[in-house]
Amino acid sequence: MTDFLAEAPSSAAPRPSDSAGLSFTKGHGTGNDFILTLDPEGAAPTDASFVAALCDRNRGLGADGYIRAVRSAALPEGRALLQTDPEAEWFMDYRNGDGSVSEMCGNGVRVFAHFLLAKRVAALPDGGALAIGTRAGVKRVTRSGNGYAVDMGPWEFIFPDAAVARGMDALVGIGGLDVDRPALSISMGNPHTVVALAEHAELDRTELYRAPAVRPVPPAGTNVELVVPSDPLVGDDGVGRLRMRVHERGVGETQSCGTGACAAAAATRYWAGEGAPAQWLVSVPGGVVGVTFFDGPEGREHVQLSGPAVLVADGVLLPTG
Numbered sequence: 001m002t003d004f005l006a007e008a009p010s011s012a013a014p015r016p017s018d019s020a021g022l023s024f025t026k027g028h029g030t031g032n033d034f035i036l037t038l039d040p041e042g043a044a045p046t047d048a049s050f051v052a053a054l055c056d057r058n059r060g061l062g063a064d065g066y067i068r069a070v071r072s073a074a075l076p077e078g079r080a081l082l083q084t085d086p087e088a089e090w091f092m093d094y095r096n097g098d099g100s101v102s103e104m105c106g107n108g109v110r111v112f113a114h115f116l117l118a119k120r121v122a123a124l125p126d127g128g129a130l131a132i133g134t135r136a137g138v139k140r141v142t143r144s145g146n147g148y149a150v151d152m153g154p155w156e157f158i159f160p161d162a163a164v165a166r167g168m169d170a171l172v173g174i175g176g177l178d179v180d181r182p183a184l185s186i187s188m189g190n191p192h193t194v195v196a197l198a199e200h201a202e203l204d205r206t207e208l209y210r211a212p213a214v215r216p217v218p219p220a221g222t223n224v225e226l227v228v229p230s231d232p233l234v235g236d237d238g239v240g241r242l243r244m245r246v247h248e249r250g251v252g253e254t255q256s257c258g259t260g261a262c263a264a265a266a267a268t269r270y271w272a273g274e275g276a277p278a279q280w281l282v283s284v285p286g287g288v289v290g291v292t293f294f295d296g297p298e299g300r301e302h303v304q305l306s307g308p309a310v311l312v313a314d315g316v317l318l319p320t321g
């Protein structure tokens with residue numbers, strides 16, 4: 001049994017208050033991995049030191065993020081959503097591996113839906129959608145192939161004036177590349193800075209264990225996506241293709257980032273201009289996710305993310321120290 005809790009600073013590492021321990025499930029979406037806990041009343045620990053110790057790959061269980069499944073009614077953010085969307089019974093309370101809170105996680109929300117269904121606390125009727133509360137609003141998840149598709153809502157420029165005037169709004173210094181690269185800052189509810197590189201060799205030699213130096217940094221920090229559009233960009237099937245690596249805010253380089261894939265496709269589509277496809281496949285180190293742009297019900301363009309969701313193991317975290 002792990003004793004990592006004993007290594008976290010004692011003042012900052014809340015123990016599971018329940019003597020039965022903290023039940024958790026390990027899951028991933030294209031290698032972006034999470035520790036999930038079913039926490040209907042919102043009582044499980046969220047202290048940043050606890051989360052960082054839990055997610056530590058050498059001294060903890062190891063994960064890119066920690067997700068509590070809390071009833072929306074048990075959290076102020078959730079109660080606010082319930083006023084307009086009473087279907088969103090469950091709230092995805094997402095934290096990065098360093099313990100910081102994020103507004104949204106695209107791979108996480110698919111894994112979250114799969115987790116709720118596996119725990120039989122939610123149901124997804126054939127052809128129906130599961131509404132999930134997040135800090136970036138309510139997301140609707142449906143089944144798609146062997147995985148799930150999520151209506152991620154509209155994408156937005158973070159610095160609209162510069163983005164529209166120049167097609168870029170930031171410069172990014174990246175380890176392993178000698179010259180700063182132009183970038184476009186895009187919000188998927190959480191912030192992203194997308195850099196296009198010309199060649200696969202460049203993408204391969206970038207050092208993403210260090211955070212890229214972004215100027216200007218969006219107000220709440222940013223996730224950085226490096227993309228190489230395929231050549232030709234659009235295949236005979238009318239689908240656009242990209243290869244992507246990502247350095248996530250609050251984590252480091254990860255195998256995949258769903259919101260990052262959406263932002264990367266949105267930026268590349270914007271750069272490609274009129275006639276660019278609505279459907280994209282984004283290859284990440286951990287697999288492939290699909291991104292589709294469509295007209296949302298309120299007349300704004302929405303982004304749909306699709307991909308797999310895998311649950312790996314259940315466990316119980318017992319205090320040992």
Ligand SMILES: N[C@@H](CCC[C@H](N)C(=O)O)C(=O)O
Nearest residue numbers: 102105106107190257258259
């Ligand atoms: N991997 C996630 C994004 C997780 C949050 C991100 N690190 C942030 O701080 O915004 C995804 O699949 O979208």
